[in-house]
Amino acid sequence: MDIIIKRFTDFDIQELYQLLQLRTEVFVVEQDCVYQDMDGKDDKAIHILGYINDQLASYTRIFKPGDYFDQSSIGRVVVSPLYRGKSYGKEIMKASIAFIKAENYPSVKISAQCYLDKFYTDLGFIATGEKYLEDGIPHQAMLMEL
Numbered sequence: 409m410d411i412i413i414k415r416f417t418d419f420d421i422q423e424l425y426q427l428l429q430l431r432t433e434v435f436v437v438e439q440d441c442v443y444q445d446m447d448g449k450d451d452k453a454i455h456i457l458g459y460i461n462d463q464l465a466s467y468t469r470i471f472k473p474g475d476y477f478d479q480s481s482i483g484r485v486v487v488s489p490l491y492r493g494k495s496y497g498k499e500i501m502k503a504s505i506a507f508i509k510a511e512n513y514p515s516v517k518i519s520a521q522c523y524l525d526k527f528y529t530d531l532g533f534i535a536t537g538e539k540y541l542e543d544g545i546p547h548q549a550m551l552m553e554l
Contacts, residue, residue: 409458409465409496411503416451426464427457434486443543445484449476456507458500465491466500473513479551480513501531508554515553522546 419427431445452475458466466487473480482504487497508516520528522539525548529535533550540547 409460409499411500412457412459413507414455414457416453416455419455423457427455427467430464430467430486430488431484434489435484438489439545441543441545454507456500456504458496458503460491460496463490464488466496468500468504470504470507472511477517479515479517480508480511481517481519482508483519485518497527498531505531505552505554513554515551517552518550519547520550522548 414423428446435441435445436443449471450469453469453471456468456470457464467484468482468486469484471477471481471483475481476483482501485497485501487500505516518528518533519542520533520535523546525535528550531552533552535548536551537549
């Protein structure tokens with residue numbers, strides 16, 4: 409998988425369309441969750457994109473400390489249904505964590521869907537606090553010290 413790192417202003421129209429299409433396909437349609445994916449935060453984020461043969465296969469967005477949580481954070485973690493089962497989710501998360509480490513941020517916090525607990529704990533995240541509903545889906549805060 410080819411990893412590309414971009415700021416919001418670096419996207420061309422086609423790349424941005426593919427990114428928003430993937431997020432909508434999974435977070436709105438597949439998960440049957442009506443919510444505003446385009447939340448006005450993409451312009452602050454660093455975008456980590458994973459491509460297979462020029463097709464967007466996986467994605468995350470990263471915020472520096474203070475932009476979303478007190479810690480740096482990773483969100484909108486998604487793998488295209490066409491590319492699941494090939495460890496691209498772990499690969500995009502490892503690339504995202506590596507970016508955060510390179511920025512010398514001391515920790516990373518995520519708001520994780522509870523059914524993905526093992527996925528995130530295998531990467532080194534630890535659940536913190538109570539579980540909660542976010543957009544009707546059970547979530548938990550998770551933290552990784554770097």
